Amino acid sequence: MVGMGRHGRARVGHRILLQALGFLPAGRAAVWPPTPIARSRSLTTFLMARRAGAEHRGSFQTTEIVVARNASRPKRGAAPPPKRGKSLNWLLVVVTLALVVTVVIAVKRNRAQTGASTAALPQTPVPPAVMAQLAGVPAATWEQVGLTGATPPVLVSDTASRTPKAVVLYMGAGFCPYCAAARWSLITALARFGTFSGLTYDWSSMSDVYPGTSTFSFHGSTYTSQYVDFQGVELQGNVRFSNGEYAPLEHPTAEQERLITEYDAPPYTRDTGGLPFLLVGGRYMWAGSPFSPQLLAQRSQESVASTLASASDDAARAILANANELTAMICAVDGNQPASVCNTPLIEQAIKALPTKVP
């Protein structure tokens, strides 16, 4: 721009005013004065064209202005375009704040809950009515459920047991939800061979998977049977220390420890040391839950026990089918006693289906 005179200075002042009012961009985009084609246009025309988006470095072609004018006018019969709404960016601020507040409240609640979970749960004896339901599954229900969905055991030894009674070794822990599920099948199966006393209600840990799965504890209970020697070892409870460890409860004997070390490991299992560990007659083993603890989610002991007699839901059917499998294991190692339990077509068939090869 060479030799800018009085008119030139006035134009610059005009440009500054338009920029201040927001009609012209403050940067490089606008060039003033406009090209000769647009110079004759009025400021109103310029603003109209600019609003219509037809601005291009401050120069305007006549055709662009016409198009822009037409674009800015609603067509006859067409609905006018909606007005540009207010910015909703404030919503982003609200959501961000809500997220931060939610996280803070949640973390505080969790810390308070973790502190409370270290308190010991009360030991509630199982009421006689529930014990009767666990031990009183009708023969017809056992037959009706059969072995559908039952988990077959692993044969860990093909040597016959030499003990007078079939030894059923169970090793589990109070916090463990898989142990919680397995106990249901174990208790209902063993109730066919003997009698439990001193069982208490228990629940798996609230801070583990399948939290609060309802079950029973063998800790402090006794089992009497002329056919089965039941050894229940609850290694840990469901009370958690502040360091995250669960309180030790019972200690296995050296022989029990040898068995779990030898058999609760590959090639018999996929992982080493998983709980529960169940060994029948030193031959048949279950490592892990025979069915998903999910089936017992948010169910009380009374609720589950009440469905056993009729096997009226998935949880009851899973419990009883696996109890049938366990019954077959016991019958296979104790000489098929008692006959009233072992000499039924279902159990005889289940015995024949037991594995015969050691992995």
Add this chain to the structure above:
Amino acid sequence: MGRRGYDRWRVTLAGAGVLISGYLTLLHFDRHIPLVCSAGALVNCEQVLSSPSSMVLGVPVAAYGIAWFVVAFVLAWASLRVQGAVEPPRLRTAALWWTGVGVVSVLWLVYQELGVVGKLCAWCTAIHGIVLALFVLQVLSDGLRTGRDVASG
């Protein structure tokens, strides 16, 4: 980024959300499907997915997620189809409200994970991130939706 650019992202993210929600729903019904997730002190998918909070009215939360993402996908697809024209106000409002519902659900789910279960599920967090991203995209592109799509990208 123009309106079309935003809408392409919305379609992509909603599609990803359907896939992840579908995976988590399948995990719930078929335990033979492997759960690809760590089981650490803070991140433990199995613990979250097996908690009572993972079910609402007997239906897995992930199944609700599928439904939500399918609707979000349809809304985003419909927006994408409106090329170079003013987006119908109903479509714009529906998408905004729908992502708002998603954000409220995410807040509840984050509370359940951190406050009740005490663990984070990596897959769930990915889904939460997608829902929040869809909301942000919807809000940021809201001004563009009220005018003609002259800056389609």
